[in-house]
Amino acid sequence: MATIKHTGGALFQSGAERFLAAALLLFAAAVTIAPYLWMLSASFKTGQEMYVFPPTWLPTAPNLGNYIEVLQLPYAGQQLVNSLIYAGGTTLANLILCSLAGYAFARLEFRGRNALFALVLALLMVPTQSQIIPVFLIVKHIPFAGGNDWLGNGGTGLLNTYAGLILPNAATPFGIFLMRQFFIRVPPEYEESARLDGAGSFAIFRKILLPLSRPALTVLAILSFQQAWNDFVWPLILTSTRDMGTLQTGLQLLHSGPDTRWNVVMAAAALITAPMIIVFLSAQRHFIQNFASTGLKG
Amino acid sequence: MSSLTVESVTRIHNNGFTALADISFHVADRALAAIIGPSGCGKSTLLRLIAGLDPATSGRIRLGDRDVTGVAPGKRNVAMVFQSYALYPHFTVFENIAFPLRTRKVPRETVRREVEKVAELVQMTSRLHEKPVRLSGGQKQRVAIARAIVRQPEIFLMDEPLSNLDASLRMEMRQELRELQQKLGTTMIYVTHDQAEAMTMADDLIVLRNGVIEQAGEPMHLYQQPVNRFVAAFIGSPRMNIFDISNTGGQQSNELLHRLRTAGGEAISRQSPAFVGIRPEAFRLFSDPANDKAITVHVEVSSVERHGVQTLVHGRIPDFPAAAQTICLFPGDFRTSTGDLLKLSVAETGIHLFDDAGKRLG
Numbered sequence: 001m002a003t004i005k006h007t008g009g010a011l012f013q014s015g016a017e018r019f020l021a022a023a024l025l026l027f028a029a030a031v032t033i034a035p036y037l038w039m040l041s042a043s044f045k046t047g048q049e050m051y052v053f054p055p056t057w058l059p060t061a062p063n064l065g066n067y068i069e070v071l072q073l074p075y076a077g078q079q080l081v082n083s084l085i086y087a088g089g090t091t092l093a094n095l096i097l098c099s100l101a102g103y104a105f106a107r108l109e110f111r112g113r114n115a116l117f118a119l120v121l122a123l124l125m126v127p128t129q130s131q132i133i134p135v136f137l138i139v140k141h142i143p144f145a146g147g148n149d150w151l152g153n154g155g156t157g158l159l160n161t162y163a164g165l166i167l168p169n170a171a172t173p174f175g176i177f178l179m180r181q182f183f184i185r186v187p188p189e190y191e192e193s194a195r196l197d198g199a200g201s202f203a204i205f206r207k208i209l210l211p212l213s214r215p216a217l218t219v220l221a222i223l224s225f226q227q228a229w230n231d232f233v234w235p236l237i238l239t240s241t242r243d244m245g246t247l248q249t250g251l252q253l254l255h256s257g258p259d260t261r262w263n264v265v266m267a268a269a270a271l272i273t274a275p276m277i278i279v280f281l282s283a284q285r286h287f288i289q290n291f292a293s294t295g296l297k298g
Numbered sequence: 299m300s301s302l303t304v305e306s307v308t309r310i311h312n313n314g315f316t317a318l319a320d321i322s323f324h325v326a327d328r329a330l331a332a333i334i335g336p337s338g339c340g341k342s343t344l345l346r347l348i349a350g351l352d353p354a355t356s357g358r359i360r361l362g363d364r365d366v367t368g369v370a371p372g373k374r375n376v377a378m379v380f381q382s383y384a385l386y387p388h389f390t391v392f393e394n395i396a397f398p399l400r401t402r403k404v405p406r407e408t409v410r411r412e413v414e415k416v417a418e419l420v421q422m423t424s425r426l427h428e429k430p431v432r433l434s435g436g437q438k439q440r441v442a443i444a445r446a447i448v449r450q451p452e453i454f455l456m457d458e459p460l461s462n463l464d465a466s467l468r469m470e471m472r473q474e475l476r477e478l479q480q481k482l483g484t485t486m487i488y489v490t491h492d493q494a495e496a497m498t499m500a501d502d503l504i505v506l507r508n509g510v511i512e513q514a515g516e517p518m519h520l521y522q523q524p525v526n527r528f529v530a531a532f533i534g535s536p537r538m539n540i541f542d543i544s545n546t547g548g549q550q551s552n553e554l555l556h557r558l559r560t561a562g563g564e565a566i567s568r569q570s571p572a573f574v575g576i577r578p579e580a581f582r583l584f585s586d587p588a589n590d591k592a593i594t595v596h597v598e599v600s601s602v603e604r605h606g607v608q609t610l611v612h613g614r615i616p617d618f619p620a621a622a623q624t625i626c627l628f629p630g631d632f633r634t635s636t637g638d639l640l641k642l643s644v645a646e647t648g649i650h651l652f653d654d655a656g657k658r659l660g
Contacts, residue, residue: 189384192351197398197449198372211388 036273043067043267050263066267073268075242075250083246086165086235087228093170094224095217101171102179103205107191117180123173128233136237139164160244165235169228175220182216183209222283226276247272300362300452301327302348302485307357309343309509317343318509321357325502330479330486332500334493334532340509341489345455348487349378361452372401377446378455381462383438385430391417391441392426398449416444419478436467443475447482454479454486460495472499493533497521505529527656530575536610539624544572544654554617557593561649562660572654578610578627580648584641592643597624599638604631613640 037057042050044062070076104110105117140157142148147155158164186209194204210217232248239245245253251272255265302325309318317340325331333341346352348359350371358367366374377398385394392413399409417423420440430438439459446454459475460468476499479486490496496503497517504514505528513525517533524530530538543555558574560567584594595615600623603610609632614621626642634640651659 187382187384189380189382190386192349192371193378193380193384193445194397194401195351196349196371196374196376196378197401197445199397199401200372203401208386212386214388 039266039269039273042263043270045263047261047263066264067271069264070268070271073250073254075245078243079245079247079250082162082235082244083229083248085162086231086246087225089162089166090169090228091221091224093166094172094175095221097171098175098179098220099210099213099217100205101176102181103183103209105176105180106183107188108201120173120176124177132233132237135168139168139238160239160241164238165246168234169224169231172224172227175224178220179213179216182213186212218283222279225279229272229276300364300485301325301329302331302453302487303358303360304344304348305358305360307344307347307354307359309340309347309352310355316509318347321509321511323504323511323514325485325487327362327485328483329501330476330488330499331502331504332488332490332496333504333506334490334496335506335512336532337491339506341491341506342457343509344506345378345457345487345489348453349376349455350374375451376453376455377449377451378457379439379442379446379459381458383430383442383462385438385441385445387430390427390429391422391433394430394441395444395448398445402449412448413444416448419447420444435463436471439463439471443478447478447484451484454484456486456488458490459488461490461492468495475499494535497533503533505532523658524575524650525658527573527575527652530650530652530658534577536578536625536627538575538577538650540573540575540652541615541618541622541624542572543574543619544570552617554593554595554615558649558651561593561646562651566651566659569653569659571651571659573652573656575650575652576624576644576648578625580644581626581628581642582644583628584643592645593649595642595644597626597640597642599634599636599640601636602632602634606631609634611640 041057041059043066044059044064045056046059046061046063046065049056049060101120105113105120140159141152142157143150143152145155145163146157146159146161148157149155158167190208190212191204194208199207230248231246232252235246235249236252239249247268251265251268254260254268255262304321304323307318307321308316310316321344323331333344335341343352347354350366350369354367358365360366361374361376386397389397395413395416396409399412404412413426414423417426420443422437422440422444425433425437430441433441439462442459456475460471463471472495488496488500500517502514503517503520505512505520507528513520513529520529520533524533524538527540531540543558559571561574562571581595581597582592584592596617597611597613597615598621599611599613601612603612608630609628611626611628611632611634613624613626615624626640653659
């Protein structure tokens with residue numbers, strides 16, 4: 001068992017190969033990071049410096065004026081709250097619903113399980129764009145919401161509400177798939193042992209499986225949060241008032257006029273991107289870590 | 299603490315495969331019964347049925363006088379140690395052992411006391427606050443056992459509990475497990491494919507093959523009176539030599555074949571034995587020509603294994619059809635070398651005869 005050797009370190013043997021590999025990776029990293037650096041640089045510039053030619057990478061007189069201006073924008077605070085509720089609510093809903101559904105698909109035996117799971121997978125292949133209008137109509141015609149009658153007519157349904165923002169993304173096919181794949185790899189002995197010890201299905205799920213699936217849940221949380229945080233189209237369509245808009249719709253309003261001040265837009269973009277970058281950096285070890293099987297064997 | 303009765307239990311898997319067919323046996327209170335057989339014989343399935351993890355297709359299972367056939371695993375009061383141990387990686391040793399008590403809502407203080415008591419029993423007191431990752435195989439094994447005994451079940455079920463340990467540790471744990479079982483006085487059902495483990499530990503052996511019990515009983519009874527060729531070959535190491543004597547390959551029947559066929563008496567020889575089994579240790583160096591109860595066998599030595607405590611001689615018996623191969627075991631250092639022709643004898647009581655279906659004669 002212990003005879004398997006890791007060959008990863010020996011992938012690039014000679015010095016020339018290593019140099020070439022490093023150069024390629026550096027190039028890819030530079031291409032990826034350049035727009036972010038440009039955004040950061042621009043956010044500290046004055047309005048005039050934005051249009052100097054040749055463009056400067058380092059602001060000649062860096063100042064925080066743009067950031068202060070962004071923070072003082074009307075609705076900025078409200079939009080932040082809205083974004084947090086949208087992203088946080090979506091994340092929480094996904095964690096709960098996808099892990100429950102994933103567990104059911106992985107472990108419970110019921111009639112039509114495979115057909116149902118195939119249906120969930122099929123949803124992965126339906127383009128998001130094609131769902132926007134039907135989903136909008138469904139949300140608008142939810143019975144008894146927003147002044148609707150029992151047939152879902154007459155009012156605005158869940159338009160302009162947090163529920164309307166969150167519900168359509170509360171459980172994603174990808175999340176269900178992710179959790180199912182994870183649960184399938186958890187050895188069944190854990191559950192069987194717990195069952196013999198008198199634990200019920202829900203206790204097993206909560207005390208054994210959920211703690212074991214922390215790596216998968218972390219990935220799911222980050223992806224859900226990021227997806228909702230960066231989502232632009234759905235909030236744009238669902239919300240029609242400024243006080244229900246999210247940061248992304250606010251950002252769009254900021255540069256929709258003919259006299260867009262790009263340095264301010266960049267400061268806003270930097271502020272909006274920052275939380276995602278922080279989350280990714282702090283959680284990246286969970287993407288790698290996988291300790292589900294360490295309690296087994298010798 | 300109670301006995302276990304399994305009554306004509308059958309298990310047919312969802313795909314139609316019959317894993318167990320009409321299994322019945324009884325294990326007395328406080329006894330250790332080993333279920334053995336080659337892989338795929340249904341021994342783990344049988345254990346899972348007793349645990350309640352899988353339902354039996356038909357038949358009944360009783361603990362003491364309580365019928366537990368349809369009872370959920372958590373309500374049977376049985377504890378199981380899995381081959382993989384199944385220690386929860388996110389719990390410490392203490393939490394792992396405490397888990398069965400906590401699910402039963404045992405008061406905090408009692409949990410602490412019981413866990414500490416059991417941890418001392420398996421000598422894990424000093425590692426109570428470590429995670430399973432940091433334990434060695436033997437220590438994980440102890441924790442798994444501690445988790446099983448902490449709630450004082452009526453029956454322990456063990457699914458190949460020692461198979462992940464190295465050889466020397468396995469010997470040690472074998473002993474410990476047996477002592478622990480006797481100290482606690484709990485009935486134990488032990489699944490293994492290792493016949494030596496089963497022989498040395500068990501009060502009762504249940505030999506399974508293809509979902510059917512081939513033979514059940516005390517280990518030495520199975521060793522001395524195997525009911526068929528399969529059990530004869532499965533129990534004992536090195537395994538019993540079994541020779542096909544039905545077909546002489548056109549040769550004239552010789553004295554040896556004649557003596558073997560008639561070794562069981564006239565009634566048996568009339569049933570025309572097809573196979574003869576001789577345990578490696580049944581061979582003796584020929585000493586007394588006057589003893590006509592013993593059968594003389596000539597063995598041509600092809601190789602010798604010296605273990606010090608015993609000597610294994612691999613050879614051929616020229617008098618058998620196709621000069622069949624054999625293994626002979628002699629105690630201590632037996633002096634012989636390749637090419638020697640040994641004159642050996644086998645007592646009539648050391649001869650096992652089987653018919654052409656492999657069933658024991660006599």
